[in-house]
Amino acid sequence: MDTTTQSSHVAVDSTLRQKFVDILGTDHLRPATPADSVSGVLPQLILEPATESHLAAALRLASESKLAVIPRGGGTKLGWGNPPSRGDLILSTARLNKILEHAWADLTVTVEAGCTIQTLQETLAQRSQRLALDPLWPEKATIGGILSANDSGALRLRFGALRDLIIGATIALPDGTLASSGGKVVKNVAGYDLPKLVTGALGTLGLITRAVFRLHPLPRNARSFSISTANAEDTQRLILSIQDSKLAHVALQSHFCAEALSSIDVLFEGTEAGLAAQATQLRSLCNSAQISEALPTVWSARQDFWSFSNPAETTIAKVSILPTNLAHTIELFRRAADSTHVPWKSLMYATGLGWLRLEGRAGNLHRALITLRADLEKMGGSLALLHRPTTLPPFDAWGAPGDSLPLMKAVKHQLDPRSTLNPGRFLGGI
């Protein structure tokens, strides 16, 4: 990145470096290179601890030395959130990548944070099971990373988000504490639900070192359908009627852009008899709309959003709305994009979560984002910016914090009083 700066306040001198070596071993740290920079911040060292306790000890030393730490998994979503205000060390979970226990008969798995989602899924598939989640870049993204970024895709409609799938977690806190909460049984209400607290916290409270998930069986069969719709109003009407029907669809997404008609994709899983019956019901719900069987590749639409040619002129935002505001939201996208002359494209899930890609000059993108965020927040929704061009004028990644910000800051202060972890990246300056 051409705007890389060295913004650390504390230099890691040879004495301090030696202390890290003493904890981790010589092979498990190296100087950072420009490829390690995070949103323009170049750290000094990359630490790759081999055990949870090494990681906790290194984190504690960093915190005591007033160094800022950026946790890193596969590095696929490091640009999400605000640029860090400081960043001295990258604490990588790359070596904590073991699947500790696949209790397949109990439908649970205990896995270290650095394991990639693809490796995990391949192991689970040997017993015809899966973590019912479709995050981005599964071959690189790690368990810790998807948890911290709360990444979820189309399957969320049926199986819930990570918060609904995680049943236990171990986290390393900046004071060196390794704390576990939850357990390896699906049903458990003993103590506070800290796995939910760290899910989506962008690594600002503690570093997730391992997690336990509930699993689902792999589907026996699956069928996808695509439906063409004339406009956003028709799309919304059809989506709401599918949602209000007795179909047991697993995923439902809709596509919108300036140039083409909109369309809907629906995914069913189950027995052949069940799928056939549901296909018939779906067809009858569609009336005159054109429906056809689709390839499973339609479900990679979200990841396709990220194959853009010009990162300097592209923004990607995650939006959240009420399902009944879909058509109005699309109209808002259209208006904001037209008035700032930026091409746009959106993928919306039936849950009300969705993705918006805008392409154009930074100043225009900035104007469009300001307008859209205000519009969405007025409707009780939100817009979080995930990818920004380096030249984009200042724009907070998260938007207006609600009245719970002081409480969030109090939680942050309790767990990370020195703001060691990912300073400045989260909501409200956390």
Add this chain to the structure above:
Amino acid sequence: MDARVFNEFRAIVGERGLISSTEELHTYECDGLTNFRVLPCAVLLPSSTEQVQAIVRVCYREKIPFVARGSGTGLSGGALPVEDGIVLSLARMNRILEVDIPNARVVVEPGVINLDVTGRVQIHEYFYAPDPSSQSVCSIGGNVAENAGGAHCLKYGFTTTHVLSLEVVLPDGSLVHLGGKTLDTPGYDLAGVFVGSEGTLGVATKIILRIVKRPECIRTLLAAFPSTNEAGAAVSGIIAAGMLPAAIEMMDNLAIQAAEAAVHANYPNCGGLLLVELDGPLAEVEALLTHVEEICRSNGAWEIRIAQSDTERALVWKGRKAAFAAVGHISPNYIVQDGVIPRTALPQVMSEIERLSKENGLRVANVFHAGDGNLHPLVLYDRRIPGQADAALALSMKILELCLAAGGSITGEHGVGEEKKCMMSKMYAEPDLATMQRVRCAFDPFQLSNPTKVFPTPRLCGEKPGEYVPQRLETAGLAERF
């Protein structure tokens, strides 16, 4: 409590919102767990969020502890009053504020009864999924505090799965909104932390719930097995076949006898009864039902019935849902316990429970949410026999230790409350509990909100946590940290 504060409370809730006569206070001295009793100084019945805030502000100023209470059906003593404290009953805040069918959301006050949510939306063929056995009387606020489950959480999830947002009065009297009507509100998932915190983080005054469309078809299968072992093997078979039923429940012979004596559910008299409910599209359910039936037969089921109509289903469920109360028909006193085990440990844990039961000369009836390994052992005793009450309590705690040794939990849905707080340090290591305590301090630095519950030894905020000592089971190699 001094008269000045008393008058202040009276001014907030009015004469009819304040209970202070000893006679009336006795109603509030315990919840569904009756062996712990504490008389509160007063019970306040606010009728609005503003009144809750005003009360909590006084408590904060005077450092008076408070315990929020819904319907008082909890089974772990979570709503047990604390000495020199007040009880905040949310029973009068019982309005359903908004029903939004197209977005599948319902906004309620905490005193709304669980089943009334479904009652309100069933005309649109929706339902509220969490279904604790007490659902006809328990409140949503209480469900939120305990993260209530129920038979159908195997497929549909727990209260926390269905709570999108909370309006909460924090222990200093300030009002915050956690989560939102839309998903993934930016910031920490504090709604996720609040649900299941057993009233220790504040008082929920408004809740946005998610509702679910009623499936096209529901079928309930009842299978009689020689013992719970065969029934357990059938459950494993169902899960291994890649099915996720809406509910899988199991009862042992003693529980069946109790249910029969109480509600005449017409259950077969067997050693292990399995109740499997499948729901979804008709064609899907019928295909899977045949498969479930085969699995049950191949595991030794000697009688299988399938409830077809709603009436038949209701009768089947009536026996199961009445099981706790039904035990009163076969024993003068009993303790309901709530352990969780990895489902595969069932045969081993069952035989251990049987051994403990014989050793202690106390009968144990067993009702399980078998699909997710949630056991409800009912320890039967007679308090008139000297020493038996203590023996029963000790036995129920030993059963929880069995659950922990098997890698499980001390509570699946009833909460830790007063009853199991001493078990927390057996389930979690000191740093785990200390970390939870830090989260508590962020919400409630003066520990006024249900202060004596959940944690074994409440530590003051700011106190330094102690050194990590591995738990006994870990050292013995019987359990890892997870």
